Amino acid sequence: NAGVTQTPKFQVLKTGQSMTLQCAQDMNHNSMYWYRQDPGMGLRLIYYSASEGTTDKGEVPNGYNVSRLNKREFSLRLESAAPSQTSVYFCASSDWDEQYFGPGTRLTVT
Protein backbone atom coordinates (compact mmCIF):
# COMPACT_ATOMS: atom_id res chain seq x y z
CA ASN A 1 0.00 0.00 0.00
CA ALA A 2 1.98 2.99 -1.30
CA GLY A 3 -0.65 5.64 -0.48
CA VAL A 4 -0.30 8.69 -2.75
CA THR A 5 2.62 8.72 -5.16
CA GLN A 6 3.84 11.60 -7.33
CA THR A 7 6.27 11.80 -10.21
CA PRO A 8 8.65 13.41 -10.78
CA LYS A 9 10.13 14.52 -7.45
CA PHE A 10 12.07 17.40 -9.00
CA GLN A 11 11.80 19.20 -12.33
CA VAL A 12 13.39 22.23 -13.92
CA LEU A 13 11.64 23.82 -16.89
CA LYS A 14 12.36 26.74 -19.11
CA THR A 15 9.68 29.40 -19.57
CA GLY A 16 7.19 28.26 -22.19
CA GLN A 17 7.86 24.54 -21.85
CA SER A 18 5.07 22.14 -20.96
CA MET A 19 4.95 19.21 -18.61
CA THR A 20 2.58 16.90 -16.77
CA LEU A 21 2.79 16.05 -13.10
CA GLN A 22 1.53 12.58 -12.33
CA CYS A 23 -0.33 11.46 -9.22
CA ALA A 24 -1.73 8.08 -8.27
CA GLN A 25 -3.39 6.66 -5.17
CA ASP A 26 -4.07 3.06 -4.23
CA MET A 27 -6.58 3.67 -1.44
CA ASN A 28 -9.70 3.55 -3.64
CA HIS A 29 -10.57 7.15 -2.79
CA ASN A 30 -13.12 9.00 -4.86
CA SER A 31 -11.70 12.50 -4.34
CA MET A 32 -8.32 13.81 -5.41
CA TYR A 33 -6.69 17.26 -5.24
CA TRP A 34 -3.79 19.32 -6.49
CA TYR A 35 -2.31 21.99 -4.22
CA ARG A 36 0.65 24.28 -4.62
CA GLN A 37 2.80 25.42 -1.71
CA ASP A 38 4.68 28.70 -1.77
CA PRO A 39 6.71 30.17 1.10
CA GLY A 40 4.48 32.00 3.57
CA MET A 41 1.31 31.08 1.65
CA GLY A 42 0.39 27.69 3.01
CA LEU A 43 -1.24 25.30 0.54
CA ARG A 44 -3.60 26.64 -2.10
CA LEU A 45 -5.95 24.47 -4.10
CA ILE A 46 -5.39 24.41 -7.85
CA TYR A 47 -7.96 21.82 -9.00
CA TYR A 48 -9.84 18.97 -7.47
CA SER A 49 -11.84 15.97 -8.60
CA ALA A 50 -14.71 14.87 -6.40
CA SER A 51 -15.11 11.64 -8.33
CA GLU A 52 -13.96 9.92 -11.48
CA GLY A 53 -15.04 11.93 -14.48
CA THR A 54 -15.43 15.28 -12.69
CA THR A 55 -13.00 18.13 -12.10
CA ASP A 56 -13.43 21.60 -10.63
CA LYS A 57 -11.32 24.70 -10.23
CA GLY A 58 -9.86 25.71 -6.91
CA GLU A 59 -8.38 29.03 -5.83
CA VAL A 60 -5.49 29.28 -8.30
CA PRO A 61 -6.36 27.36 -11.52
CA ASN A 62 -4.93 29.77 -14.11
CA GLY A 63 -2.17 28.25 -16.21
CA TYR A 64 -3.06 24.65 -15.29
CA ASN A 65 -5.21 21.85 -16.62
CA VAL A 66 -6.07 18.52 -15.03
CA SER A 67 -7.18 15.09 -16.11
CA ARG A 68 -8.84 12.48 -13.93
CA LEU A 69 -7.65 9.52 -15.98
CA ASN A 70 -9.39 6.90 -13.83
CA LYS A 71 -10.17 6.46 -10.17
CA ARG A 72 -6.49 6.05 -9.27
CA GLU A 73 -4.83 8.77 -11.32
CA PHE A 74 -5.11 12.55 -11.40
CA SER A 75 -2.61 14.50 -13.50
CA LEU A 76 -1.76 18.21 -13.56
CA ARG A 77 -0.54 19.82 -16.78
CA LEU A 78 1.32 23.06 -17.29
CA GLU A 79 0.84 24.00 -20.96
CA SER A 80 3.28 26.93 -21.03
CA ALA A 81 5.29 27.19 -17.85
CA ALA A 82 5.96 30.60 -16.29
CA PRO A 83 8.38 31.57 -13.49
CA SER A 84 5.33 32.29 -11.28
CA GLN A 85 4.61 28.56 -11.36
CA THR A 86 7.83 27.78 -9.50
CA SER A 87 6.47 25.99 -6.46
CA VAL A 88 6.09 22.70 -4.64
CA TYR A 89 3.09 20.75 -5.87
CA PHE A 90 1.22 18.30 -3.69
CA CYS A 91 -1.35 15.80 -4.72
CA ALA A 92 -3.82 14.47 -2.16
CA SER A 93 -6.73 12.08 -1.96
CA SER A 94 -9.43 11.86 0.66
CA ASP A 95 -11.81 9.44 2.22
CA TRP A 96 -14.60 10.18 4.67
CA ASP A 97 -12.57 12.16 7.15
CA GLU A 98 -8.94 12.61 6.17
CA GLN A 99 -6.77 13.85 3.33
CA TYR A 100 -3.64 11.94 2.47
CA PHE A 101 -0.78 13.75 0.80
CA GLY A 102 1.90 12.67 -1.61
CA PRO A 103 5.57 13.57 -1.13
CA GLY A 104 5.42 16.54 -3.50
CA THR A 105 7.05 17.69 -6.74
CA ARG A 106 9.48 20.59 -6.54
CA LEU A 107 9.20 22.54 -9.80
CA THR A 108 11.48 25.37 -10.87
CA VAL A 109 10.72 27.44 -13.96
CA THR A 110 13.62 29.55 -15.23
Next chain:
Amino acid sequence: AQSVTQPDIHITVSEGASLELRCNYSYGATPYLFWYVQSPGQGLQLLLKYFSGDTLVQGIKGFEAEFKRSQSSFNLRKPSVHWSDAAEYFCAVGKGRGSTLGRLYFGRGTQLTVWP
Protein backbone atom coordinates in the same frame (compact mmCIF):
# COMPACT_ATOMS: atom_id res chain seq x y z
CA ALA B 1 -15.96 32.13 3.08
CA GLN B 2 -13.76 29.71 4.91
CA SER B 3 -10.37 30.88 6.12
CA VAL B 4 -7.70 29.93 8.60
CA THR B 5 -5.32 32.28 10.39
CA GLN B 6 -2.10 31.24 12.05
CA PRO B 7 -0.90 34.44 13.73
CA ASP B 8 2.64 33.25 14.40
CA ILE B 9 4.89 32.85 11.38
CA HIS B 10 7.86 31.61 13.39
CA ILE B 11 8.19 30.34 16.97
CA THR B 12 11.36 29.38 18.79
CA VAL B 13 11.31 27.26 21.94
CA SER B 14 13.90 25.44 23.99
CA GLU B 15 13.90 21.68 24.07
CA GLY B 16 11.77 20.49 26.99
CA ALA B 17 9.66 23.66 27.06
CA SER B 18 5.94 23.65 26.43
CA LEU B 19 4.49 24.69 23.11
CA GLU B 20 1.28 26.28 21.91
CA LEU B 21 0.62 27.08 18.26
CA ARG B 22 -2.38 29.25 17.56
CA CYS B 23 -5.03 28.75 14.93
CA ASN B 24 -8.21 30.74 14.31
CA TYR B 25 -10.76 29.78 11.71
CA SER B 26 -13.68 31.39 9.97
CA TYR B 27 -16.47 29.09 8.89
CA GLY B 28 -20.23 29.40 9.03
CA ALA B 29 -21.14 25.84 9.84
CA THR B 30 -19.64 23.12 12.00
CA PRO B 31 -15.93 23.14 11.23
CA TYR B 32 -13.85 20.08 10.67
CA LEU B 33 -10.37 20.98 11.90
CA PHE B 34 -6.94 19.52 11.31
CA TRP B 35 -3.32 20.01 12.22
CA TYR B 36 -0.62 18.81 9.83
CA VAL B 37 3.15 18.78 10.25
CA GLN B 38 5.69 19.09 7.46
CA SER B 39 9.35 18.27 8.01
CA PRO B 40 11.85 19.84 5.59
CA GLY B 41 11.55 18.39 2.10
CA GLN B 42 8.69 16.12 3.11
CA GLY B 43 4.97 15.89 2.53
CA LEU B 44 2.28 16.65 5.10
CA GLN B 45 1.55 14.29 7.95
CA LEU B 46 -1.69 14.47 9.92
CA LEU B 47 -1.17 15.15 13.63
CA LEU B 48 -4.80 15.20 14.73
CA LYS B 49 -8.31 16.08 13.67
CA TYR B 50 -11.53 17.29 15.24
CA PHE B 51 -15.04 16.63 13.99
CA SER B 52 -17.28 16.60 17.04
CA GLY B 53 -17.51 15.45 20.64
CA ASP B 54 -14.78 16.02 23.20
CA THR B 55 -13.18 19.36 22.45
CA LEU B 56 -9.73 18.20 23.58
CA VAL B 57 -8.25 16.00 20.89
CA GLN B 58 -5.20 13.82 21.26
CA GLY B 59 -2.91 13.22 18.33
CA ILE B 60 0.31 11.53 17.43
CA LYS B 61 3.76 12.43 18.78
CA GLY B 62 2.32 13.70 22.08
CA PHE B 63 0.38 16.60 20.55
CA GLU B 64 -3.08 17.70 21.55
CA ALA B 65 -5.43 20.46 20.42
CA GLU B 66 -8.43 22.13 21.97
CA PHE B 67 -11.44 23.31 20.01
CA LYS B 68 -13.05 26.48 21.41
CA ARG B 69 -16.12 27.42 19.44
CA SER B 70 -16.60 30.72 21.29
CA GLN B 71 -13.13 31.86 20.24
CA SER B 72 -13.12 30.17 16.81
CA SER B 73 -9.82 28.63 17.77
CA PHE B 74 -8.12 25.26 17.52
CA ASN B 75 -4.74 25.66 19.20
CA LEU B 76 -2.11 22.94 19.15
CA ARG B 77 -0.16 22.12 22.31
CA LYS B 78 2.63 19.90 23.50
CA PRO B 79 3.84 19.78 27.11
CA SER B 80 7.51 19.14 26.36
CA VAL B 81 9.04 19.79 22.96
CA HIS B 82 11.71 17.53 21.47
CA TRP B 83 14.34 18.63 18.96
CA SER B 84 12.69 16.36 16.38
CA ASP B 85 9.52 18.51 16.56
CA ALA B 86 11.25 21.26 14.59
CA ALA B 87 9.12 21.54 11.44
CA GLU B 88 6.37 23.61 9.87
CA TYR B 89 2.86 23.21 11.23
CA PHE B 90 -0.32 23.85 9.30
CA CYS B 91 -3.85 24.27 10.59
CA ALA B 92 -6.67 23.49 8.16
CA VAL B 93 -10.46 23.53 8.07
CA GLY B 94 -12.68 21.27 6.00
CA LYS B 95 -16.19 21.93 4.80
CA GLY B 96 -17.83 18.75 5.89
CA ARG B 97 -17.97 15.03 5.61
CA GLY B 98 -20.86 13.99 3.40
CA SER B 99 -19.73 11.30 1.03
CA THR B 100 -16.19 12.59 1.17
CA LEU B 101 -14.24 15.11 3.17
CA GLY B 102 -13.83 17.65 0.41
CA ARG B 103 -11.14 20.26 0.02
CA LEU B 104 -9.22 21.79 2.94
CA TYR B 105 -8.45 25.44 3.58
CA PHE B 106 -4.99 25.89 5.03
CA GLY B 107 -3.38 28.52 7.17
CA ARG B 108 -0.05 29.96 6.11
CA GLY B 109 1.87 27.80 8.54
CA THR B 110 4.00 28.28 11.66
CA GLN B 111 7.67 27.41 11.50
CA LEU B 112 8.89 25.87 14.76
CA THR B 113 12.57 26.07 15.73
CA VAL B 114 13.76 24.09 18.75
CA TRP B 115 16.89 25.18 20.61
CA PRO B 116 18.92 22.43 22.27
